[in-house]
Structure formats: structure tokens, C-alpha cells
Amino acid sequence: MKHWNLYVLLFLILSCSNDNQEIYVQTPQPLNIPILFEENILAPVIPINNPQTAEGIALGKKLFFDPILSGDESQACADCHAPEQAFTDVRRFSEGIDGTLGKRNSMPLFNLAWNYDEKFFWDGSSFSLEHQAFIPVSDPTEMKNTWTVVEQKLQNHKEYPTLFTQAFGSSKIDSIAVTKAIAQFERTLISSNSKFDQYLLNKIELTAQELNGFNIFMDEARGDCFHCHGSDKNPLWTDNIFHNNGLDETFIDLGLGNITGDPSDNGKFKTPSLRNLAFTAPFMHDGRFTTIEAVIDHYSEGLKNSETIDPLMKKVDSGGIGLTPQDKADLKAFLLTLTDFEFINNSAFHNQ
Template structure:
């Protein structure tokens, strides 16, 4: 072998060695799957996970860290968890949450759970955001929330002692941008699954309801009484929401147009997303504007407080009578049933705590 041939052979070996080292250095995140409750597996189809944001252990862990980190806000004082407290089923106790500048919005902070089954992909009270990722993008720039700029947030994350490594582990990229931040947060939020209430256990044959809770469920399902199931699901829909938008007779005229402001269609004015009835024990106040502080007030609204308007939902069949006119006992029993949908394990799950 000539000297030139030896040189070329050694160079080839060096290139192969370097190439192998680079391949070995590539970090492959660990695939993760959702912990789907038994009842969900029986009653509803599997959640759809975006192909461009698959769940990984590293991505979920990064999303959790970001969710609880006030670094996302302008002055490093407010995190996602500031308005979405795990102990309150990822909402808070105030009617309107205040932002970093002390400003208040006009809507109640929505709880966060079972988001992976929102198949129509419209999020927020008015359906403005069309994915969890897009929803996670908005609060950072909102002047009445975190009031920051993404260029400032990503700069802080890039200069942080830990985050570049965590993004490298989760996405194979150490250069941080808003897309990766919101992907990570969305991964964590998809793991927020609530499916172990007393009523869930009852349906699985593992718990017994009281006579009041059973009657409350019957009131809920009875079209001549509560007539609640059309919008809020049933024993065959463990999400306890249809994830659609309705005008439920709160107002005769609208200061907040809801879905109508998003679609521009006047037929959508006054329509808001149906919230899940899970975890009502923890999520007061209620409605899109937090106007009701107790479940009694909510039940009274549907019983005798409905207001007619041009876009009132046809499901509000007794609006001309003010509501469904429940007896005092049926009201109390309905409340007992609704509270049986609360999931203590969810609000105490260490996987969801800071």
C-alpha cells in the first residue's frame, strides 16, 4: 500500500469514527402514553395526539416545568399555574384572574383536564384557539395576562442554566423558540386526565351512590325535569360535556359576544363553550364570566332564571317559563349528583403538582 493510500485509508477511518460518534450523541426522547381511565376506554374513542407533537417523557417533564415557571411572564412573577391551580382542577378561585400589571379580564379562568378528547379542537370559552398548542401561545403576549413578548421569553430561556439542555433532550434542538415552548406545555396539558370520581366508580361497580345522588342523576337525565344531558353528557359520555357552544340563557343582550366575536356570525352571539361538569367541587365560580359563586345559583338559573334572546339555544325548551322549575328536593339532589363527579385523586395527583 502506498503512502497516499495509507493516508486516504486513515482519513476514511477518522470520518467513519466521527460519524458514528455523532450518531451516538443524538438524543432520542422516550415515547410516552396517556394513562387513560378504564371508563374512558369503555365509553369514548382514544384521544388524538398530533403527529407533529408526539408525547415523550422528556417533553412532558419540560412542559410541566414551564407550566409552573413564572419566567414566561414579563416580570417573572406569573406562571400558567397562577391562574390554573392544580388544587382547583387547574382554575382559580377568583371571578377574573389578574395579570402581571394588575389588570383583570372579563372571563373566568377555565379548568384544564381531559383536553386530549376535545376533538373539534376549539379551545377557550369563545373557541378562539384551534389547538392546545395555540392556546398555550396566547397568554404570554396578552396584555392582561403575562404581558410579555416571545422574543424576550425565549431569550430568558436560552440564557437559563437548565432549559437549553432540557429542550435538547425533549426535541433534539437546543435553540429555543415559541413553537417548542408551546409544544412542551401542550404535552403536559394532555396528561391532565380526570376520570376517578365517585360516579365513575359507581359506573364501574366499585362504589354505591346515595339515594339523593341517584335521584339527582335521574333529574339530570329526565327531559321533563333537569334535561341537562344534551349539553353535558351522560353516563355514556364520561367527559360530561359535548365540547360545543351554546347560548344557555344567561342574558337577553350580550356585552360579550362569545363565539360570535370569533366567527363574525350574529347567530353565534352569546354562545360559549360547554364546560365539563367534572370537579365542580373545586372550580367555583361558574359560567364564562364567573357570575355564580355556588352550585345552588347555577341550578336556580336553569330552574327559573333563563333569559330569552335571538340566539337562545333550542335546548333551553322552557325559557318562556323561566326554566325547568325544579322542586327544592330535586335541586338539592341534583347538586349531590353533580358533586359526585368530583375527582379528589386528580387534584392531589403528584404528577400534576409543582
């Protein structure tokens, strides 16, 4: 009898609904987690209130490439985060819609679901991937729009109300739904098929130079890179922590310190991943280095001391780790094995 009553109730609810209104059921689409990620690191961060669905991901991708989000409809997220550049910008500083330059280099976007502390941007000013997607729209140096305008344009669009209904069960469009969709798409941007990944899976061999470069990377007496950038046991190739890596003696940009207000955080910036360096130049938070060689030279003989220098910069007093020319060449050879051509050519990540 209880089951019969339940069926009657469901029938009445459905009968009273608008006959012209379609009911959409979202299709779960969990992330395709790579083997090396499963074996070596924790599960990805997926908010309970924003599960991955096929409809949400498709909507997020469309929004990511659509200039409708910008004030004059001339700029999309992809203009500063290009798929062929591992979702970063070849320019030192990205331009906003009116030509205004930002003050930092555009960070590449991949493996974001494994950012466990949920602090995004170079200075950690964003507290979730959804929030990270929220900021550029109203930033006067980027898209220079308002969310009220964006919501109205999307609501009046011929396609978006239906797409939002399919993705979230409601045709009412707001900034929360927009950023949820974009975050869903961004979480699918997984880079995991570099030459070094294939080596770890016993599919290929590395050259003697590449192997020596990896040994330098892991050697505290030589490269000493692994403390901040991980190892063969950390497929992210970043610790996702903030460090002062000896770029300056004094700071124009306070980085994390500008967010926390703590002077001990001045000059600290988020460690970027070493994946896909072949595509993501220029390097550092301000794009000051145009080549991998220049980055290696910085750590070899270009370190600068300051009050907040990271203790991991152990040889700052001597200017750096002092690599030989051969060591530098070998280290670069290893770093290039972290290049993932499949990632930048994945049609699922391009505007097609």
C-alpha cells in the same frame, strides 16, 4: 453488501459529529387512558408532530409552573390554573402581571386531549392546545410579554437548553417548542376517578339521593341536562360545543360570535365539563355564579330569552325547568359525585 454499506455510512456520520454533543432519544410516554374513556369515547387527539414523551412532558410541567414566561417573571400558567382548584382560578377574573383583570373566568384544565373539534377558550378562539398555550404569554391582560424575550431568557438559562435538547433534539428554543412541551403536559391532566366513575365501574354504590339526582339530570321533563353535559356514556361530561344557555337578553360579550362574525353565534360559549365542580367555582364564562346552587337556580327559574337562545333551553318562556327544592338538592348531590379528589392531589400535576 447493502447492509455493510449502511453500517459504514452510520459510522461515518457518528464519527463526524461533535464528540461533546450528546445524542438524545426521546422516551415515548402515551397517555394513560382510563377504562371508561376507552369504552365510551374516541381516542384522544395527539398531533403527529407532537407525540407524548417523558422528556417533553417533564419540560412542559417545568414551564407551566415557571414565572419566567411572564413579562416581570412574577406569574406562571399555574397562577391562573391552580392544581388544587382542578387547574382553574378561585377569582372571578384572573389578574395579569400588572393587576389588569381579564373579562372571563379561567377555564379548568383537564381531559383536554378529548376536545375533538380542537377549539379552546370560552369563545373557541384557539385552534389547538398548542395554540392555546401560545396566547397568554403575549396577551397584555395576562403575562404581558413577547415571545422574543421569552425565547432569549430560556436560551440563556442554565437548564433549559439541555432540557429542550432532551425533549426535542435541539437546544435552539422557540415558541413552537415551548408550546409543544406545555401542551404535552396539559394532555396528561386526566380526571377519571370520581365517585360516579367508581360507581360505573361497580366499585361502590351511590346514595338514593345521588341516584335520584342523576335521574333528574337525565330526565327531559325535569333536569334535561344531558344534551349539553353528557351522560354516564360520556365521561367528559361536556359536549365541547358552544351554546347560548339563557344567561342574558343582550350581550356585552359576544362569545363565539366575536370569533365567527356570525350574529347567530352571539352569546354562545363553550360548554364546561361538570367534573370537579367542588373545586372550580365561580361558574359560567364570566364567573357570575359563586355556588352550584346558583347555577341550578339559573336553569330552574332564571333563564332569559334572546335571539340566539339555544333550542335546548326548551322552557325559557317559563323561566326554566322549575325544579322543586328537593329536586335541586338531589341534583346537586349527583353533581358532587363527579368530584375527583385523586386528580387534584396527584403529585404528577403539582410543582414538586
